[in-house]
Amino acid sequence: MRVVIAGAGAVGRSVARELLENGHDVLLxxxxxxxxxxxxxxxxxxxxxxxxxxxxxDEAALERCQVVIAASGDDKVNLVVSLLAKTEYGVPRVVARVNHPNNEWLFNDSWGVDVAVSTPRLMSALVEEAVSVGDLVRLMKFSQGDANLMELTLPEGAALVGTRVGEVAWPQDTALVTIIRGSRVLIPDPDDALAAGDELLFVTAPAREPELRALLFPSSED
Structure with a gap:
């Protein structure tokens, strides 16, 4: 896969190294x-x-790229690069870095952005995920498709502990995609019984988050 990264700062270089290690061609x-x-x-x-x-x-031959990553420290630059990549060159996948949380609303398909990565919000979410047990935490927003990646670590005594995955009436437009149990990463099976300490990862539409929260915490009020 050919990837162009706009912005060769610490973030851009780090992403480039990871992609190169995975066998991709990278232009910074x-x-x-x-x-x-x-x-x-x-x-x-x-x-x-x-x-x-x-x-x-043109010199970078964006028409031959599968992915463009706008990784500069300037949100205006990242938006312009994303828009040009998508509208002028038809790049299939455009990923853009959000430097200031107040600008997140701009990073959507109107500006050619398929995936927006907000560094401050992601760091905050990871901190919450690391210290929160029994709380539903939003880890990431997918701009394309309007969906969020959510995480919950099941506490002792949670309503779903002991329930089989296939017996749970998950909300519409919601998918349990992974169960992390200790050092194991499990693909959810209908016969898997949920256990205390399981880290559950969901992809869900924002409109379904209240339903998911109500399912996970039946005694709480929205």
Whole structure:
């Protein structure tokens, strides 16, 4: 897979290294000479140019890319890169970094964004996930399809402990995608019985979150 990353700061370089280790082809673009440091990621291609310019994206051959990642520290730049990648080059998958939480509402398909990654919100969610047992935590929002990734660690005495997955009437537009049990990652089976300490990962439509919360916490009020 060919991936172009706009923004060669710490975030862009880290993503590039991960993708390269997984066997993908990566091109890093940045207009700052200080950021373009080939020795930091020698396996990647590098381009010293402004990713908001059509000529730059032509040179980067975005029409041959499967994924574009707008990873700069400037939300305006990330939005422009996303819009150009999607509308001018038809890139199938556009992932954009959100630097300021107040700008999250802009990062949607209107600006060509398939997946928006809000660094501050993601860090906050991961902190909540690490310390919360018995609370439903929103880990990530998927811009395309309007769905959220939710997490719950089942506490002792929870209503669903001991219930088989297939016996639970999950809300519409909601899927239990993974059960993390200790060091094991389980694909949910209808015969699996839920246990205290299970970490449940759901993908659900935002409108269904109250129903999911009511199912998980039947004694609580919305």
């Amino acid at each position: 673009i940045d207009k700052s000479p200080q950021a373009v440091s080939v020795v930091r990621v020698p396996e990647a291609e590098w381009l010293l140019a402004d990713a908001c310019e059509i000529t730059t994206l």
